[in-house]
Amino acid sequence: MSDTVETGAAPRSAAGPSGARSLAEVRAAVNGVTLWCPDDSPAVTGVVAADLMSDVLVDARPGNLLVTGLVNVQVIRTAAIADLAAVVFARGKAVPAEVVDLARQMNVPVFASRDTLFEAAGRLYAVFGSGSAELGARRQV
Amino acid sequence: MTEAEFVRAYEIVGADFTNAGRASTSIKETLKNMGLASALIRRVAIAAYEAEMNTVMYARRATMTLHVTPAGVTIDVQDEGPGIPDIQLAMQEGYSTATAAMREMGFGAGMGLPNIKRNTDEFVITSEVQRGTTLVMKVHLN
Numbered sequence: 001m002s003d004t005v006e007t008g009a010a011p012r013s014a015a016g017p018s019g020a021r022s023l024a025e026v027r028a029a030v031n032g033v034t035l036w037c038p039d040d041s042p043a044v045t046g047v048v049a050a051d052l053m054s055d056v057l058v059d060a061r062p063g064n065l066l067v068t069g070l071v072n073v074q075v076i077r078t079a080a081i082a083d084l085a086a087v088v089f090a091r092g093k094a095v096p097a098e099v100v101d102l103a104r105q106m107n108v109p110v111f112a113s114r115d116t117l118f119e120a121a122g123r124l125y126a127v128f129g130s131g132s133a134e135l136g137a138r139r140q141v
Numbered sequence: 142m143t144e145a146e147f148v149r150a151y152e153i154v155g156a157d158f159t160n161a162g163r164a165s166t167s168i169k170e171t172l173k174n175m176g177l178a179s180a181l182i183r184r185v186a187i188a189a190y191e192a193e194m195n196t197v198m199y200a201r202r203a204t205m206t207l208h209v210t211p212a213g214v215t216i217d218v219q220d221e222g223p224g225i226p227d228i229q230l231a232m233q234e235g236y237s238t239a240t241a242a243m244r245e246m247g248f249g250a251g252m253g254l255p256n257i258k259r260n261t262d263e264f265v266i267t268s269e270v271q272r273g274t275t276l277v278m279k280v281h282l283n
Contacts, residue, residue: 054250057187058259062179070247074194077162078247081169081190083183106166 020045021127023086023109026065029127030088030120032111035100037086040109044085046128049121053078060084067113067120071095073102080106088113090120147175147209153196155222158246161197165190168207168216175209181280184260185214188278191253191260192218198243199223200273213262213281224270232258232266 020043026032027040034040045063050056051070060066062083068075069091076099079087086109089095095112103110113120149171151164169186173179189205196203200222208215225231232254239249258264263279 051247052244052250053247054252054256057191058252058256062183072246073159074162074247077166077190081162081165081183081186083179 019128020063023065025127026086026088026124027111029123030067030090030111030113030115032088032113035089035095035110035112036104037109037111042085042109047121047124048084049117049124051117056084057082065124067117067124069093069117071099073099075099076102076106076108076110079108084108086111088120090115090117145210147171148206150204150206153193153200153203153205153218153220155197155199155201155203157197161194162190164205165193168205171207172209172214177214177282181214181282185216185278185280188257188260188264188280189216191257192216192276192278194248195253196220196222198239198248203273211282213279213283215277215279217278218276219273220275221273224272225266225268225274226270228266228268 022041023044024040026044043063044065046061047065047067048056048060049067051068053074056066056078060082063085065086065088066079066084067088067090071089071093075087088111090113092114100110153164165186168189169182172182172185193205196218200220203218203220205216205218230236234255235251237249237251243249257278261278262281265277268274
């Protein structure tokens with residue numbers, strides 16, 4: 001077992017460690033197109049959906065998937081700093097090559113989805129289940 | 142008591158959004174190479190990144206210095222910039238003087254300074270208007 005769930009992290013979901021999903025599962029849930037992902041087997045512990053990276057730095061847990069409508073290099077830097085599992089760029093926005101290049105350099109898997117943020121979050125909520133404490137984790141470090 | 146200390150300084154340039162976050166990323170890599178616990182590294186990295194983004198958004202330039210001793214990790218940031226007139230107000234969650242351009246970059250929610258406090262064991266901020274702001278952020282190893 002890795003140490004992706006750390007001191008101060010919210011309790012595991014009701015489903016326990018098995019509540020985590022693979023990158024392949026979350027990508028399929030949002031009909032995601034892979035922009036860069038060398039391995040889609042790693043576990044995703046939960047989801048954070050936001051356009052403000054300031055909020056992501058407060059709310060995200062290690063191993064979370066970030067779903068965002070913001071498309072710039074700071075999304076990748078934020079994901080790397082916060083130990084996130086991957087990023088889904090929602091709303092069908094064009095993702096610049098420099099963003100994908102940085103994701104590759106920083107080892108952050110990235111996907112694109114045509115879903116709106118609301119749709120993507122809804123589909124992922126269904127995948128992880130309403131019992132996932134990770135989904136509701138707020139402001140506890 | 143004499144302690145071995147690792148020190149590395151980084152220069153941060155105001156308004157340089159392209160490179161914003163590189164210093165914090167380097168700090169994170171350095172701590173990872175030292176074999177520190179991932180939970181501790183994440184707290185330090187988030188605090189450093191918040192401070193770095195504040196510098197890029199508001200200051201002209203800053204020096205961010207990483208100190209690692211057996212007791213813990215300290216990062217101090219000394220910037221040259223407008224300073225903060227009311228630190229108590231700036232520490233309130235949601236208070237922000239960010240511009241629309243800063244928010245388009247994904248920052249400026251008024252969560253930066255409170256989030257630094259949340260992720261550190263000690264946090265001291267001092268500021269002089271028209272001169273600059275100094276942050277000292279410590280995370281204990283034990």
